[in-house]
Amino acid sequence: MNIADVVSAACLLAGCTLSLIAAIGLVRFPDLFSRMHAGTKPQVLGLLLVLVGVGLRLRDWTDIGMLLAVAMFQLLTAPVAAHMIGRAAYQGGAVRQDTLLVDELTSALEADDPGQSGRT
Amino acid sequence: MIAVIWVCAAMLSVAAFLVLTRMATGPTMLNRVVAMDVLIAIVVAGLGLEAALNRHATTLPILVVLSLVGFVGSVSVARFAAHDDKGENT
Numbered sequence: 001m002n003i004a005d006v007v008s009a010a011c012l013l014a015g016c017t018l019s020l021i022a023a024i025g026l027v028r029f030p031d032l033f034s035r036m037h038a039g040t041k042p043q044v045l046g047l048l049l050v051l052v053g054v055g056l057r058l059r060d061w062t063d064i065g066m067l068l069a070v071a072m073f074q075l076l077t078a079p080v081a082a083h084m085i086g087r088a089a090y091q092g093g094a095v096r097q098d099t100l101l102v103d104e105l106t107s108a109l110e111a112d113d114p115g116q117s118g119r120t
Numbered sequence: 121m122i123a124v125i126w127v128c129a130a131m132l133s134v135a136a137f138l139v140l141t142r143m144a145t146g147p148t149m150l151n152r153v154v155a156m157d158v159l160i161a162i163v164v165a166g167l168g169l170e171a172a173l174n175r176h177a178t179t180l181p182i183l184v185v186l187s188l189v190g191f192v193g194s195v196s197v198a199r200f201a202a203h204d205d206k207g208e209n210t
Contacts, residue, residue: 001121009124012169016128016135019162023135026142026158032150035142039154042135042161050165057172066180070164070187077191081157084198089150 008056015049018042031096032089036082043078047071125173132169136162153197160190 018041025038051067058064089095090105097103136159143155164186167179 005121008172009121012128012172013124015165016131016169019158019165020131020135022158023138023142023162026155027138032148032154035151035154039158042158042165047161047164050168054168054172058175058177060177063177063180066177066184070180070183073184073187073191074161077187078157081191081194081198084195085150085153088198092148092150 004056004059008053011049011053011056015042015046015053018046018049022046031099033086033095034099036085040078040082044075047074122173125169128169129166132162132166136166149197153194157190157194160186 022038022041025041026035029035029038048071051071055064055067139155139159139162143152143159146152164183167183167186171177171179
Protein backbone atom coordinates (compact mmCIF):
# COMPACT_ATOMS: atom_id res chain seq x y z
CA MET A 1 0.00 0.00 0.00
CA ASN A 2 1.83 3.07 -1.22
CA ILE A 3 1.13 6.77 -0.95
CA ALA A 4 -1.18 6.91 -3.98
CA ASP A 5 -3.41 4.28 -2.40
CA VAL A 6 -3.61 6.29 0.82
CA VAL A 7 -4.54 9.48 -1.04
CA SER A 8 -7.04 7.50 -3.11
CA ALA A 9 -8.66 6.09 0.01
CA ALA A 10 -8.90 9.57 1.53
CA CYS A 11 -10.53 10.94 -1.63
CA LEU A 12 -13.03 8.07 -1.78
CA LEU A 13 -13.89 8.54 1.88
CA ALA A 14 -14.40 12.29 1.46
CA GLY A 15 -16.57 11.81 -1.61
CA CYS A 16 -18.79 9.23 0.04
CA THR A 17 -19.11 11.40 3.16
CA LEU A 18 -20.30 14.25 0.98
CA SER A 19 -22.89 11.95 -0.59
CA LEU A 20 -24.18 10.94 2.82
CA ILE A 21 -24.35 14.55 4.04
CA ALA A 22 -26.21 15.58 0.89
CA ALA A 23 -28.71 12.75 1.32
CA ILE A 24 -29.39 13.86 4.90
CA GLY A 25 -29.87 17.42 3.67
CA LEU A 26 -32.17 16.22 0.92
CA VAL A 27 -34.42 14.56 3.48
CA ARG A 28 -34.38 17.33 6.08
CA PHE A 29 -34.42 20.59 4.11
CA PRO A 30 -37.80 22.30 3.79
CA ASP A 31 -38.20 23.34 0.15
CA LEU A 32 -37.02 22.63 -3.37
CA PHE A 33 -34.27 25.21 -3.65
CA SER A 34 -32.55 24.25 -0.42
CA ARG A 35 -32.80 20.62 -1.48
CA MET A 36 -31.14 21.53 -4.76
CA HIS A 37 -28.41 23.25 -2.77
CA ALA A 38 -27.81 20.05 -0.82
CA GLY A 39 -28.05 17.89 -3.92
CA THR A 40 -25.28 19.61 -5.85
CA LYS A 41 -22.60 18.56 -3.35
CA PRO A 42 -22.25 14.91 -4.42
CA GLN A 43 -23.02 15.85 -8.01
CA VAL A 44 -19.90 17.96 -8.38
CA LEU A 45 -17.37 17.84 -5.55
CA GLY A 46 -18.27 14.39 -4.24
CA LEU A 47 -18.19 12.82 -7.69
CA LEU A 48 -14.90 14.54 -8.57
CA LEU A 49 -13.31 13.30 -5.35
CA VAL A 50 -14.47 9.74 -6.06
CA LEU A 51 -13.16 9.94 -9.63
CA VAL A 52 -9.78 11.22 -8.40
CA GLY A 53 -9.72 8.33 -5.97
CA VAL A 54 -10.48 5.80 -8.69
CA GLY A 55 -7.88 7.35 -11.01
CA LEU A 56 -5.19 7.23 -8.33
CA ARG A 57 -6.02 3.59 -7.74
CA LEU A 58 -6.12 2.48 -11.41
CA ARG A 59 -3.08 4.54 -12.59
CA ASP A 60 -3.62 3.91 -16.28
CA TRP A 61 -3.85 6.72 -18.81
CA THR A 62 -6.74 5.21 -20.78
CA ASP A 63 -8.84 4.86 -17.64
CA ILE A 64 -7.90 8.34 -16.44
CA GLY A 65 -9.03 9.73 -19.79
CA MET A 66 -12.40 8.06 -19.38
CA LEU A 67 -12.69 9.37 -15.82
CA LEU A 68 -11.88 12.85 -17.13
CA ALA A 69 -14.68 12.45 -19.66
CA VAL A 70 -17.10 11.58 -16.84
CA ALA A 71 -15.97 14.60 -14.83
CA MET A 72 -16.26 16.89 -17.84
CA PHE A 73 -19.76 15.69 -18.75
CA GLN A 74 -20.88 16.06 -15.15
CA LEU A 75 -19.47 19.57 -14.86
CA LEU A 76 -21.10 20.56 -18.15
CA THR A 77 -24.51 19.06 -17.51
CA ALA A 78 -25.12 19.61 -13.78
CA PRO A 79 -25.54 23.43 -14.03
CA VAL A 80 -27.81 23.12 -17.06
CA ALA A 81 -30.05 20.58 -15.34
CA ALA A 82 -30.13 22.67 -12.14
CA HIS A 83 -31.05 25.76 -14.15
CA MET A 84 -33.89 23.93 -15.92
CA ILE A 85 -35.22 22.55 -12.63
CA GLY A 86 -35.05 25.93 -10.91
CA ARG A 87 -36.76 27.62 -13.83
CA ALA A 88 -39.54 25.03 -13.97
CA ALA A 89 -40.04 25.37 -10.20
CA TYR A 90 -40.25 29.14 -10.39
CA GLN A 91 -42.66 29.11 -13.31
CA GLY A 92 -44.78 26.46 -11.66
CA GLY A 93 -45.09 28.59 -8.55
CA ALA A 94 -43.28 26.06 -6.37
CA VAL A 95 -41.24 28.78 -4.67
CA ARG A 96 -41.73 29.50 -1.01
CA GLN A 97 -41.39 33.26 -0.69
CA ASP A 98 -40.85 33.16 3.08
CA THR A 99 -37.62 31.18 2.76
CA LEU A 100 -36.10 33.47 0.12
CA LEU A 101 -33.68 36.14 1.27
CA VAL A 102 -33.31 37.75 -2.15
CA ASP A 103 -35.71 37.41 -5.06
CA GLU A 104 -34.34 39.28 -8.04
CA LEU A 105 -36.24 37.34 -10.66
CA THR A 106 -39.73 38.55 -9.70
CA SER A 107 -38.72 42.22 -9.77
CA ALA A 108 -36.82 41.69 -13.02
CA LEU A 109 -39.83 40.04 -14.65
CA GLU A 110 -42.16 42.76 -13.41
CA ALA A 111 -39.82 45.46 -14.70
CA ASP A 112 -39.63 43.59 -17.97
CA ASP A 113 -43.34 43.60 -18.61
CA PRO A 114 -45.43 45.74 -16.29
CA GLY A 115 -48.99 44.72 -15.62
CA GLN A 116 -48.20 41.05 -15.38
CA SER A 117 -47.94 39.44 -11.99
CA GLY A 118 -44.43 38.19 -12.65
CA ARG A 119 -44.59 34.47 -13.21
CA THR A 120 -44.94 34.30 -16.94
CA MET B 121 -7.97 -0.18 1.66
CA ILE B 122 -10.66 -2.81 1.92
CA ALA B 123 -11.85 -1.43 5.26
CA VAL B 124 -12.07 2.08 3.81
CA ILE B 125 -14.01 0.79 0.82
CA TRP B 126 -16.48 -0.99 3.09
CA VAL B 127 -17.02 2.14 5.17
CA CYS B 128 -17.60 4.10 1.95
CA ALA B 129 -20.03 1.47 0.67
CA ALA B 130 -21.99 1.61 3.92
CA MET B 131 -22.22 5.40 3.73
CA LEU B 132 -23.32 5.26 0.11
CA SER B 133 -26.00 2.69 0.97
CA VAL B 134 -27.43 4.86 3.72
CA ALA B 135 -27.29 7.87 1.40
CA ALA B 136 -29.08 5.99 -1.38
CA PHE B 137 -31.77 4.87 1.06
CA LEU B 138 -32.35 8.43 2.28
CA VAL B 139 -32.50 9.72 -1.29
CA LEU B 140 -35.01 6.99 -2.17
CA THR B 141 -37.09 8.12 0.81
CA ARG B 142 -37.14 11.64 -0.58
CA MET B 143 -38.00 10.30 -4.01
CA ALA B 144 -40.92 8.35 -2.61
CA THR B 145 -42.32 11.17 -0.49
CA GLY B 146 -41.97 13.85 -3.14
CA PRO B 147 -43.97 16.02 -2.71
CA THR B 148 -43.65 17.33 -6.27
CA MET B 149 -42.19 15.94 -9.46
CA LEU B 150 -39.29 18.40 -9.33
CA ASN B 151 -38.28 17.19 -5.88
CA ARG B 152 -38.15 13.68 -7.31
CA VAL B 153 -36.00 14.90 -10.19
CA VAL B 154 -33.51 16.48 -7.76
CA ALA B 155 -33.46 13.23 -5.78
CA MET B 156 -32.91 11.27 -9.00
CA ASP B 157 -29.90 13.43 -9.89
CA VAL B 158 -28.38 12.78 -6.50
CA LEU B 159 -29.16 9.06 -6.80
CA ILE B 160 -27.34 8.92 -10.13
CA ALA B 161 -24.31 10.62 -8.55
CA ILE B 162 -24.43 8.02 -5.77
CA VAL B 163 -24.64 5.15 -8.27
CA VAL B 164 -21.66 6.55 -10.19
CA ALA B 165 -19.74 6.81 -6.92
CA GLY B 166 -20.65 3.23 -6.04
CA LEU B 167 -19.52 1.84 -9.39
CA GLY B 168 -16.28 3.82 -9.08
CA LEU B 169 -15.78 2.42 -5.60
CA GLU B 170 -16.10 -1.12 -6.92
CA ALA B 171 -13.66 -0.35 -9.75
CA ALA B 172 -11.20 1.07 -7.22
CA LEU B 173 -11.50 -1.98 -4.99
CA ASN B 174 -10.93 -4.59 -7.70
CA ARG B 175 -8.62 -2.42 -9.86
CA HIS B 176 -10.46 -3.04 -13.11
CA ALA B 177 -11.83 -0.63 -15.70
CA THR B 178 -14.78 -2.59 -17.07
CA THR B 179 -17.42 -0.36 -15.45
CA LEU B 180 -15.90 2.97 -16.51
CA PRO B 181 -17.95 3.27 -19.76
CA ILE B 182 -21.07 2.80 -17.65
CA LEU B 183 -20.06 5.89 -15.67
CA VAL B 184 -19.85 7.94 -18.86
CA VAL B 185 -23.25 6.73 -20.03
CA LEU B 186 -24.84 7.32 -16.61
CA SER B 187 -23.64 10.91 -16.37
CA LEU B 188 -25.11 11.67 -19.81
CA VAL B 189 -28.39 9.78 -19.44
CA GLY B 190 -29.08 11.35 -16.04
CA PHE B 191 -28.76 14.77 -17.60
CA VAL B 192 -31.19 13.96 -20.41
CA GLY B 193 -33.69 12.51 -17.94
CA SER B 194 -33.73 15.42 -15.52
CA VAL B 195 -33.84 18.05 -18.26
CA SER B 196 -36.72 16.38 -20.08
CA VAL B 197 -38.73 16.00 -16.89
CA ALA B 198 -38.07 19.62 -15.89
CA ARG B 199 -38.99 20.82 -19.36
CA PHE B 200 -42.00 18.69 -20.24
CA ALA B 201 -43.44 16.87 -17.26
CA ALA B 202 -43.31 19.40 -14.45
CA HIS B 203 -46.45 21.28 -15.35
CA ASP B 204 -48.80 19.21 -13.24
CA ASP B 205 -47.19 20.74 -10.15
CA LYS B 206 -49.09 23.99 -10.21
CA GLY B 207 -50.52 25.04 -6.88
CA GLU B 208 -48.29 22.89 -4.72
CA ASN B 209 -45.88 25.07 -2.85
CA THR B 210 -43.16 22.96 -1.26
